[in-house]
Amino acid sequence: MATSPEARLKELGITLPTPGRPMAKYKMAVRVGxxxxxxxxxxxxxxxxxxxNGRCGQDLTLEQGKLSARAVGLNLLATLRDQIGSLDKVxxxxxxxxxVNSTSxxxxxxxxxxxxxxxxxxxxxxxxxxGARSAIGTNALPGNIAVEIxxxxxxx
Amino acid sequence: MATSPEARLKELGITLPTPGRPMAKYKMAVRVGxxxxxxxxxxxxxxxxxxxNGRCGQDLTLEQGKLSARAVGLNLLATLRDQIGSLDKVxxxxxxxxxVNSTSxxxxxxxxxxxxxxxxxxxxxxxxxxGARSAIGTNALPGNIAVEIxxxxxxx
Amino acid sequence: MATSPEARLKELGITLPTPGRPMAKYKMAVRVGxxxxxxxxxxxxxxxxxxxNGRCGQDLTLEQGKLSARAVGLNLLATLRDQIGSLDKVxxxxxxxxxVNSTSxxxxxxxxxxxxxxxxxxxxxxxxxxGARSAIGTNALPGNIAVEIxxxxxxx
Numbered sequence: 001m002a003t004s005p006e007a008r009l010k011e012l013g014i015t016l017p018t019p020g021r022p023m024a025k026y027k028m029a030v031r032v033g034x035x036x037x038x039x040x041x042x043x044x045x046x047x048x049x050x051x052x053n054g055r056c057g058q059d060l061t062l063e064q065g066k067l068s069a070r071a072v073g074l075n076l077l078a079t080l081r082d083q084i085g086s087l088d089k090v091x092x093x094x095x096x097x098x099x100v101n102s103t104s105x106x107x108x109x110x111x112x113x114x115x116x117x118x119x120x121x122x123x124x125x126x127x128x129x130x131g132a133r134s135a136i137g138t139n140a141l142p143g144n145i146a147v148e149i150x151x152x153x154x155x156x
Numbered sequence: 157m158a159t160s161p162e163a164r165l166k167e168l169g170i171t172l173p174t175p176g177r178p179m180a181k182y183k184m185a186v187r188v189g190x191x192x193x194x195x196x197x198x199x200x201x202x203x204x205x206x207x208x209n210g211r212c213g214q215d216l217t218l219e220q221g222k223l224s225a226r227a228v229g230l231n232l233l234a235t236l237r238d239q240i241g242s243l244d245k246v247x248x249x250x251x252x253x254x255x256v257n258s259t260s261x262x263x264x265x266x267x268x269x270x271x272x273x274x275x276x277x278x279x280x281x282x283x284x285x286x287g288a289r290s291a292i293g294t295n296a297l298p299g300n301i302a303v304e305i306x307x308x309x310x311x312x
Numbered sequence: 313m314a315t316s317p318e319a320r321l322k323e324l325g326i327t328l329p330t331p332g333r334p335m336a337k338y339k340m341a342v343r344v345g346x347x348x349x350x351x352x353x354x355x356x357x358x359x360x361x362x363x364x365n366g367r368c369g370q371d372l373t374l375e376q377g378k379l380s381a382r383a384v385g386l387n388l389l390a391t392l393r394d395q396i397g398s399l400d401k402v403x404x405x406x407x408x409x410x411x412v413n414s415t416s417x418x419x420x421x422x423x424x425x426x427x428x429x430x431x432x433x434x435x436x437x438x439x440x441x442x443g444a445r446s447a448i449g450t451n452a453l454p455g456n457i458a459v460e461i462x463x464x465x466x467x468x
Contacts, residue, residue, distance in 0.1 A: 024266035025273035026289035030250050032191070032310055035344070037251040040290030055260075094342050095349040097253075097409075097462075099292055104367075104451045110336035117337035133338035134352025134462045136411055137452030139260045140293030150253075150290045154344055180422035181429035182445035186406050188347070188466055193407040196446030211416075253409075255448055295416045296449030306409075306446045 005087040005123050009077075012122060017044045017074055019082035023142075028079045034091070036153045038079055040099075042145035043071035053144045056137075057106030060146055065100060065108075068146040069115030076116075076151055077123065084155050091154040093120050093131035098149045102137040109135040116149055161243040161279050165233075168278060173200045173230055175238035179298075184235045190247070192309045194235055196255075198301035199227035209300045212293075213262030216302055221256060221264075224302040225271030232272075232307055233279065240311050247310040249276050249287035254305045258293040265291040272305055317399040317435050321389075324434060329356045329386055331394035335454075340391045346403070348465045350391055352411075354457035355383035365456045368449075369418030372458055377412060377420075380458040381427030388428075388463055389435065396467050403466040405432050405443035410461045414449040421447040428461055 009016070020041065022028060029038045043052045049067065056065040081087050098113035100106070113135040121129040131151075141148050165172070176197065178184060185194045199208045205223065212221040237243050254269035256262075269291040277285040287307075297304050321328070332353065334340060341350045355364050361379065368377040393399050410425035412418070425447040433441040443463075453460050 024289075024291070025270045025277060025286060026252075027286055028288070030248070030288040032248075032250055037288040037308075039251075039288040040292065092342070092344075094344055095351075096338075097290070102452050106452055107454060107456050109452070109454045114337045121337060130337060130339055132340070132342040132349040132351040132462075133336075134409070134460065135336070135454055136352065136450055136460060137454075138292055139295040139451040140258050140262055140265070142263060142265045142291060142293075144263050148290065148292060150288075152349075180445075180447070181426045181433060181442060182408075183442055184444070186404070186444040188404075188406055193444040193464075195407075195444040196448065253446070255446075294448055295451040296414050296418055296421070298419060298421045298447055298449075300419050304446065304448060306407075306444070 005090060008123050016078040016081060019078045020075055029083045031083065034154055036083060036155055038076055038151045040148045040150040041072050041075045041079065042148055043068045044075045046071040046074055051146050054146050055101045055103060056112060057103035062108050062111055065112035065146055066115035069112050070119050072147050072149045073116040073119040076149065080153060089156040090124060091156060092128040093124060094152040094154050095132045096149055096151040098133065098135045098147065099138050099141060101141045101146050106137060109137050112147065161246060164279050172234040172237060175234045176231055185239045190310055192239060192311055194232055194307045196304045196306040197228050197231045197235065198304055199224045200231045202227040202230050207302050210302050211257045211259060212268060213259035218264050218267055221268035221302055222271035225254065225268050226275050228303050228305045229272040229275040232305065236309060245312040246280060247312060248284040249280060250308040250310050251288045252305055252307040254289065254291045254303065255294050255297060257297045257302050262293060265293050268303065317402060320435050328390040328393060331390045332387055341395045346466055348395060348467055350388055350463045352460045352462040353384050353387045353391065354460055355380045356387045358383040358386050363458050366458050367413045367415060368424060369415035374420050374423055377424035377458055378427035381424050382431050384459050384461045385428040385431040388461065392465060401468040402436060403468060404440040405436060406464040406466055407444045408461055408463040410445065410447045411450050411453060413453045413458050418449060421449050424459065
């Protein structure tokens with residue numbers, strides 16, 4: 001397995017999307033010292049099958065939600081690379097908050113957010129790429145996106 | 157335009173409310189090094205038209221929600237000044253989490269939270285006053301307040 | 313009153329549960345410098361009466377929710393001790409985010425989360441054990457747990 005995150009991305013055949021732009025009065029990320037705070041990101045349309053909008057338990061299955069969460073991860077990685085130049089400068093994923101647009105009787109938020117967390121582990125490895133995390137449901141997300149995730153990374 | 161946050165507040169004709177007090181077992185803010193973590197704040201009754209309670213998509217319009225979010229910002233600024241003595245000691249807004257009390261079919265949370273974010277930009281400027289941010293909906297907030305926001309600031 | 317957190321635990325007759333293990337792709341906690349980020353934790357079955365699952369305003373009363381929040385605190389303390397060896401190394405509780413599984417007409421989230429916050433104050437004292445905090449409602453939590461709390465602690 002390739003040892004650097006950028007090499008791993010290539011190995012995985014992943015091309016990151018164009019970095020997103022703020023849709024309201026905020027920055028995509030703010031750096032303080034070696035910590036980067038990434039704003040809440042939604043999913044990009046990574047593949048034709050990737051759902052961007054919808055509610056788990058109503059419009060989307062667990063697997064579709066998970067695919068959407070992975071697409072949020074791609075979006076976050078695009079922002080992160082845009083901020084620091086190369087993902088090889090990442091020391092570790094510190095903390096993520098993952099929100100799943102869900103009905104009141106959907107309880108598999110951790111499995112949905114795993115779509116994002118497994119991507120991070122693939123790219124940064126099982127130690128640096130697995131961080132502290134909270135996964136929760138909510139009744140409504142901006143623009144009816146399926147998943148929103150914010151994250152803190154430690155960088156060089 | 158005035159160059160210091162305190163001078164800008166005067167220029168904008170803004171008088172901050174009396175700093176709030178905890179309504180439960182928490183502190184309004186905790187400082188670690190140069191970072192200040194502000195607790196989740198609700199809106200103050202800044203003007204007769206400012207809604208303090210209610211749900212966007214049901215009781216409140218987007219514009220009313222936005223006014224409420226601005227009033228949360230006034231409340232946060234009052235706490236911040238109370239903690240560090242003067243807003244001129246703020247280096248930057250780092251990260252905010254904005255929660256909008258909303259129905260399941262209300263999707264304009266970013267525009268609502270802009271009421272808060274635009275105030276921060278007015279007071280601290282477009283660079284220091286615009287931070288990373290997540291805006292989300294929730295089905296219930298304490299005391300049925302319209303908006304709750306927590307924030308991290310970097311200070312001198 | 314005992315002066316160290318570990319001694320206080322004994323004085324209070326509290327035995328911490330076995331530290332939990334991640335139920336998905338995350339770590340229970342990540343340390344960066346002197347800050348420890350604890351993942352979102354749910355309640356342990358601390359006593360026969362402690363509710364682990366259910367929704368406040370529907371399945372659970374405020375008092376039951378509060379008991380559940382205290383049990384989340386026990387779970388967090390177990391993780392924290394497991395990470396740093398002894399709770400005596402805690403400098404302070406910095407920031408908590410408390411989520412209450414609740415109906416849309418339940419508004420007492422701060423009182424519920426006090427179950428957790430009062431435990432922290434008992435163990436670490438009124439200064440170090442009371443931190444910044446946000447308490448909010450949500451329509452759904454993983455596995456239908458009653459309360460989920462994430463926290464940041466400063467440690468030696």
